[in-house]
Amino acid sequence: MRLRVALESRDVNQLASLYHWPGASSRGAESIMGSLARTAAKGVYAVEVEPGPGAGPRRR
Numbered sequence: 001m002r003l004r005v006a007l008e009s010r011d012v013n014q015l016a017s018l019y020h021w022p023g024a025s026s027r028g029a030e031s032i033m034g035s036l037a038r039t040a041a042k043g044v045y046a047v048e049v050e051p052g053p054g055a056g057p058r059r060r
Helices: 002-008 012-017 026-040
Strands: none
Touching: 002 012, 002 026, 012 026
């Protein structure tokens, strides 16, 4: 839900709040923010989200 709101509102800061930042260097963070800004500016028509490693079994 938060991802959808961030994408629909084209809010790069909301997108950034969903990113897992630990371990990102300053240069890496700048690059990631650039990617997030481009994604937010474009808008998104469809997003498919899959659970990450260790997320447990998928419910159907």
